[in-house]
Amino acid sequence: MTDASMVRDRTAIAGIGTTEYVRNIGRSELETALDAIGLALDDAGLTAREVDGIFKIDTPGEESNSELEIARNLGVANLRAWGGAGYGGGAACAPVVLATMAVATGMASVAVAVRARNRGSGGRPWARTGARVPGLAAFEIPYGLVSPVQQLAILARRYMHEFGATSEDFARVSVVQRAHAGRNPRACFRDPITVDDVLNSRMIADPLHLLDCSLETDGACAVIVTSAERARDLRRPPVYISGIAQGMGPRHYMMNGLGYREDPFDMPPLYAARDVYAAAGMGPQDIDVALLYDVFSPMVLWQLEAYGFCRRGEAAGFVRDGRIAWPGGDLPVNTHGGSISEAYVHGFNHVLEGVRQLRGESTCQVEGADVALVAAAAVVPTSALILRR
């Protein structure tokens, strides 16, 4: 477990930056990364010369940038700390986790965490499957189990069977998030939708419909992590990093591995939750707003349970009772619209929304929000942050 005294509120997010979110952004992932980092540095009132740490995702085929390319093109004088975290959407928070560790230990003083992805224009990773399938996928792809949405659909159907959740319950997550996106000028989709709209949208992988799924977006996001002390002297109010965690749980094989395990719903966020709350010295009752990874709508339900906002199997009722909606809900979720309606930047845009909430700048501002939880994908090795103002 994290030594809380080394981490809790020792570092802060001093700046955030994002490109526009569109289907085809028309420039490279390196250019969008540089754009987002430049905006985040401006936001903080820092310059590229002061950057000495860069942290990013490290999943083959999911981002073309390397730390050295980013550092060279930023004009960094000396990069003292770098690294990547793998596992796709499970790394939504992990670059910030690594940047926090680097700053807390003194390896870096101004660390950039960045995610750039041309997912809208760049095609689907699974479409590159070859004639012979290596590794574990040899037991999956020849049977036609190829894409993340199919993998998630199999878990979703089992969840429905075990806990009585319905397609309407999944749909309600998308409906709430779209309503949030309606107020957000950055969001790709802003028109309100109904539960019937979701159920009548085309089936993508039974039981998941098109409107249960995240968008396919090009874009980049960056945050600047520095010491709490330094952040207090910078341009924007610091957003303190109170807790960091990664979590995998036992016997993990990526999304499908949950199907191989005795209890598929013994998911990585259960483990990350324990650690991130301990690191921050907080519990679910302290969270004012939650930014939960939502590549497909059922995953939001699983995180509501794993992070302790309701008991196992009760998340559908939690959503049905309006508790994740802004305004009115006691735990507004994905107030930017999330991956389902704002943009799919592998969940990194959720970190930025957490910061906006704690600065009082969200377009669905939770009144008096002091603490935000940001969580990464539930079905892969995951990561989480607790931020406070």
Place this chain on the structure above:
Amino acid sequence: MTQQAMTSQRPMPEITPMTEPFWSAARRRELVVQRCDGCGTLRFPPEVACYACGSRRAAWTPVSGRATLYSWTAAPPPLLPYFADRAPWPVALVQLAEGPRMFTNLAGIAVEEYAIGMELQAGFEDIDGETTLVVFRRA
């Protein structure tokens, strides 16, 4: 034309020293999983070491082939070309009577008849001269 024929082939398992016993057994109409020599845990998919006790010694062991349907999905395109041509393409997750689960296809059962818990029995489908996939039929 040739290109089209190439890309619409079904992707096949790459057979490695670790997985060869499974695929060879399927070829001779036998379903096998690894059994840990240290603690007896049955495991699938195959691993170098036992997740329960850490032993690196294991033997491939025949199982009954009896199973139940644990979950499933069916997807329309976009899919890889082979599956897109036969869409909506269903995939099943089955639980063997002995415990481990595996992804597979159900043979001879319409998707409308899929029901979690339905009883199944392993069957074998020769795909080409060297590969046999394990499928499941109604028990």
